[in-house]
Amino acid sequence: MSSTAKKKGFGATIWDYLTTVDHKKIAILYLLAGTLFFVIGGIEAMLIRIQLAKPDNDFVSAGLFNEIITMHGTTMIFLAAMPLLFAFMNAVVPLQIGARDVAFPFLNSLGFWLFFWGGIFLNLSWFLGGAPDAGWTSYASLSLASAGHGIDFYAVGLQIAGAGTLISGINFIVTIVNMRAPGMTFMRMPLMTWTTFIASALILFAFPPLTIGLFFLIFDRMFGSNFFDHTMGGNTIIWEHLFWIFGHPEVYILVLPAFGIYSEIIPVFARKRLFGYSSMVFATILIGFLGFMVWAHHMFTVGLGATANAIFAIATMAIAVPTGMKVFNWLCTMWGGSIKVTTPMLYALGFIPSFVAGGVTGVMQAAAPVDYQLHDSYFIVAHFHYVIVGGIVLALLAATHFYWPIMFNRMLNETLGKITFVFFFIGFHLTFFIQHFLGLMGMPRRVFTYLPNQGLDTFNLISTVGAFFMAIGVILLVINVIITSIKGQPCGRDPWGDGRTLEWAIPQPIPFYNFKQTPLVRGLDTFWIEKMEGNKEGMSYAEPISDIHMPNNSFIPFVMVIGLFVAGFGALYNQDADKPWSLVALIVGLAITLGAMIVRSLKDDLGYHIHKEDLLNDKGGNE
Amino acid sequence: MMKGLKKWRLFALLTALIVFLSGCGKNYLSTLTPAGEVGREQHNLLLLATAIMTLVILVVVVIYVLAIIKFRRKKVGENVIPKQVEGSTTLEVLWTVIPIILLLILAVPTVALTYKFADTKAMDAKDADGKAKAVTVNVTAKLYWWQFEYPNEGIVTSQELVVPTGEKVYFNLKSGDVKHSFWIPTIGGKMDTNVENINKFYLEFDKESKDLETGVFYGKCAELCGPSHALMDFKVKTLSKADFNNWVSEMKASKNHVASGDLEKQGEDIFKTSCITCHAVSGDGKGTGIAPNLATFGDRNRVAGVLDHNKKEIKKWINDPQSVKPGNTMPQPEKINNGKKFSDQELDALAAYLMGLSVEK
Amino acid sequence: MNLKSKFTPQSWPEHPELSTAEGKNKVVGFWIFLGGETVLFATLFATFLALKNKGPSGMEFTTQNLFELPLAFIMTMLLLTSSLTSVYAMYHMKNYNFKGMQAWLAITVLLGLGFLGLEIYEFTHYVHEGFTFSQSAFGSSFYTLVGTHGLHVVIGLAWIVLLMVRNAGRGLNLYNAPKYFIASLYWHFIDVVWVFIFTVVYLMGVIK
Structure with a gap:
């Protein structure tokens, strides 16, 4: 954090964050917004589990339940997991590769605001006539039949948020291709950077099919087209294909950076270099590649035919191989190391068996004939929560503790962190392990209730109890954050003591230009190398101190997104005859966005320079 | 440690x-x-x-x-720097x-x-009369009920699938509105009912359902289809081949059903003015897909797929279908009874009539 | 070195678009963006192929009786030529010939406008015949695919015109050279997509 923020008043700080293009501040924005949506999605999860705690429950109504499950899934995937990962990618990746910022700071800000206002747009549906209710997959026949505007909020909101994600993905690719410090070859990049790179490539290729699918849905619902109306020649299976061509890589978009986080944590706390680095890189690429070849395993029961099912079954099984490689490499990293069980390491240790469990159930479902039974049952719910919570959420919690010192120059309380872990971890297994059996015992997913005496009562109750444990865990984490913000002391550089990569070598608080001099990277785990050689500064330099070029802050991204936000409402209400203002909103909104783009194009924004003299004085360039 | x-x-x-669980459920x-x-x-x-x-x-x-x-660091020592192993090709x-x-x-x-x-070729095998050899059922999934039509036998039923044991039964699956999925967990995996095409698959039924605690196997809709997705249950009655053939002929005869007793007759009259436009009471013929065929209503295990099968629940269902299955397409009584609810006596009569619709008694 | 410094043809770098960090980022980023665009169009093509000639029962519109190859061919030629003229423009940019570049870009824009005019004519013609966006799944997929391309043409034209107007008075420098370069990349991409549309939609639609 730049120390300038502290001297400013509250309003000025807000303005600073509204206009910032600094990746470290955008990381904080992502963290805050992602946490907000994570809490909303978590409350929705609790409502689901309360409703299902006993048979024939009427805690929420059938229609409302469908809205809750839809919003829970959509919020957690698009508005919580992805932004929180983006938070850590933004905070860490530029530092890891020795860059002063991302390649396109302006677009970084734009990407964030698109995600944020897209998420707000989607959630406003709760107050404007009802949330989407066709599941996060929003299969076309149901989503076309759904009354009200819920699905419209889903389609338009995700369109806005998705654009932000795509922009951020492109930004990270270019950053990693172009902005690496001298000596930071591809095969010296830390795994977090590698996984960010591959995940971004997946975003690039996976999001356009979703964009198109959502456009079809928007057109069909709001503008009279017939993509999914079979009486007019349309075909709903197209939606399923498009959604899963996006949806399956999305899983890897989420889980690869999570793998990256674990691959950073485990070597640090095992005090040992990541075992099989090059095969880890290879496995990451292979998973990313295969991730595009398997989408139809979500559609085994659609009736695509035996040949398609068989091919996709085999392709899906193949993904287990590189994933297994990763697990064994993590184990071998710990083997022969010196393991210190800190909170982040505790999460990483919790992750390995949890994720293996989620992975193997995935392989079981890859066997198409077995999936005929498992598909759309609670077994699936159990499986993907093992992957998403056991893999991704544990990574996010681990990263929160691990990278908090980088983002805020403070350490979260370790004791409280470990207690959080215990509650969350036990709660997680209690909630989801038993759901495997609910599925096998014949409980379909997405049911708002179930009849008594079908043998499902006890297990559902146990599952609900587990959810409360998880909720306690999350509340403890929030308390930990609050305590740390109030009482925490600056922790300085490399607070874990065994940092290996460049981000730990930078003096704290990290100056807004990151590196006074561009570092020279001399190998994998460059900070470790310098430390072992007794270099107190922790870095070698590739250049003498000289002027640093920095981008200007800009309010334009915010304005552009507000324009789209307004236009979104226009498009959404365009079909209602009683809302003639909708067309005006659509036009005005698009005009605002377009105007902002034109201003951006016409105004030359060359940035500014921090002069060498200012860098050399005590304040190190901070005014 | x-x-x-x-x-x-x-x-x-x-x-x-x-x-422990493998024997469970x-x-x-x-x-x-x-x-x-x-x-x-x-x-x-x-x-x-x-x-x-x-x-x-x-x-x-x-x-x-x-x-x-x-x-653990406690074991290997606080200040030990482990050997930085690169990896192992063998491993x-x-x-x-x-x-x-x-x-x-x-x-x-x-x-x-x-x-x-996926092999459903046997569906097309015909005997000398041009009749299909295999038992085939055309399944139509609707918001929130199931129609089972037997094209070879020329009969139709709903909500309770009746099939013979010991042979392959073939299914043509289709949806009448939004996508559903046809699943009888105990018998075999599911298949979706799509809106734009017919899916085919087969199942085999070994065990006669009369030995079960519930007397029927439970079937489920496995694809989110709207508010009452959770309540879109159906039941499966498995009969020996002889019993099945018997059931088929009873179904064909169901068009001759007459109500007996005053209450049932009164119920029949109400039914004929208010319900008959959607509900057929004869199992003979083809499915209309408008509303469930009620020829076997008295034989069923559940009312509307989820309620207990007794007169009280029938009355509850007819009196306010939306409260039982939100979003279903059965009209509220006001819509079909000149703007007013059925009286309790009328409901009794309807229930009595419906309970009398049976091919097995 | 200032981004806006004046150059002579001799001091002007061989790859002006890549000679600054910003330029490199822009060019690499734009190529990657085009990768995403390719998937976007691939999705639209796949949908078109799935829904081609599909409509309500008894629909009379098919690719055979709807499309006119000569018109599509003229449109193709216009766009292909405009791609060539934008190559000339880039040739002049690399030689630090600002006027030449602007002139060839102007021709590019005119050819693009010609293409757009014909496309609008084509669409209105279909709509008059009753083949509309809402008429069938075929109509929806056709207008979405070709219309998305048309929208790209509009954006491309607006972009190039904006660049030409904005820089008319200031000439070439290392700040705007990458901007011109990626605009021309975009224009080429639009052209390539059209070649596929001509082949998949029109040629494969008419010839059987």
């Missing part, structure tokens, strides 16, 4: 749980108690997959626990090749069964 032990205990507990609903060839083969494949995966988990957990026990090859072999063991039966379950 303690932590490692805890993991072991957890794992042993889980293993015990799996063993209700034998009319659970996939773990298959009552047909398809379900049994899927169950066997599930067991094979579980076995392989348990092996994988075991290997991982052993290495994991040993690593945590042996290489990499090992944990690439062994999983591939394990997956191949799983892949071979997977592919074989995938093709086997």
